[in-house]
Amino acid sequence: MNGFSLQRAWTIARTDLRQLRQSRDFWLPLAIIASLFFVIIPAFLLGVITNVSDVKLVKQLGDLVGSLPQGLKSQVKGATAPVQASYALAVYLFAPIAIIVPLTVSSAVAANTIIGERERGSGEFLAHSPASEREIYLGKLTASLIPGYFVAAVGFAAYSIIVNLLVGPKLGGWFFPTTNWWILVLWVLPPFICVAIAIILMISAHVSSAAAAQQASALVTLPIILGVAYTVASGSLFEAKILAFGIGAGAWMIALAALWRGTRMVKRERLLGMGG
Numbered sequence: 198m199n200g201f202s203l204q205r206a207w208t209i210a211r212t213d214l215r216q217l218r219q220s221r222d223f224w225l226p227l228a229i230i231a232s233l234f235f236v237i238i239p240a241f242l243l244g245v246i247t248n249v250s251d252v253k254l255v256k257q258l259g260d261l262v263g264s265l266p267q268g269l270k271s272q273v274k275g276a277t278a279p280v281q282a283s284y285a286l287a288v289y290l291f292a293p294i295a296i297i298v299p300l301t302v303s304s305a306v307a308a309n310t311i312i313g314e315r316e317r318g319s320g321e322f323l324a325h326s327p328a329s330e331r332e333i334y335l336g337k338l339t340a341s342l343i344p345g346y347f348v349a350a351v352g353f354a355a356y357s358i359i360v361n362l363l364v365g366p367k368l369g370g371w372f373f374p375t376t377n378w379w380i381l382v383l384w385v386l387p388p389f390i391c392v393a394i395a396i397i398l399m400i401s402a403h404v405s406s407a408a409a410a411q412q413a414s415a416l417v418t419l420p421i422i423l424g425v426a427y428t429v430a431s432g433s434l435f436e437a438k439i440l441a442f443g444i445g446a447g448a449w450m451i452a453l454a455a456l457w458r459g460t461r462m463v464k465r466e467r468l469l470g471m472g473g
Contacts, residue, residue, distance in 0.1 A: 209336025235352035243363040249279040258282035280367045303345025307397040308414040388448035395455035
């Protein structure tokens with residue numbers, strides 16, 4: 198067999214992506230989820246909160262802002278309680294969606310990409326292809342990462358437009374994304390998705406059913422989601438840029454270790470569920 202080839206790995210990834218694009222019953226629910234969390238829910242909540250005029254609700258919104266960690270509370274902008282609450286909601290409280298939604302999409306794809314070979318009956322063909330185990334693994338990894346990163350990019354752009362259209366006029370102009378959001382999306386998000394997908398692929402290669410693969414996906418992604426939600430809720434991710442860079446650096450190191458481990462331990466027979 199020839200040496201490692203990125204072209205063969207990309208061919209596997211491209212084939213999986215084409216099959217995913219053609220499987221509307223699979224990607225349509227994921228697209229609906231992404232639309233809900235990146236567009237519909239933020240637009241509804243920010244639109245309502247920004248224009249609140251009821252005195253009781255204004256006081257409650259003021260209390261909401263006051264309950265934020267001190268480091269975050271000092272950074273909240275806005276002259277009135279509704280605007281401050283909208284700013285806090287847009288910049289801080291909606292932050293976990295930037296990781297949760299893309300991670301959910303990539304995890305769903307990763308959990309099904311290997312099982313899908315077995316269900317379609319194409320596993321034997323792939324097993325006898327010129328591609329090595331590492332090329333197969335890299336191809337599957339790439340096919341799982343691209344949808345998540347695509348959703349993150351499109352969702353982030355759509356979310357930014359909504360925030361600036363609804364909250365920006367109350368703050369004197371477009372202000373989003375903030376510096377910390379750029380760090381979150383460009384530095385923290387990619388390795389977290391990569392870690393999850395690398396582990397899911399390793400686990401999925403050893404299970405024999407789609408249900409087991411989905412359970413493995415949930416077990417892997419849940420701690421990541423809870424960890425990100427905690428760092429946001431505590432203000433850790435936004436109070437200090439150095440800490441945010443540190444979180445991202447740690448995630449990148451874990452991601453590289455997971456990728457290295459995956460390429461070494463995944464065997465052709467195990468990857469395609471043919472024993473071993």
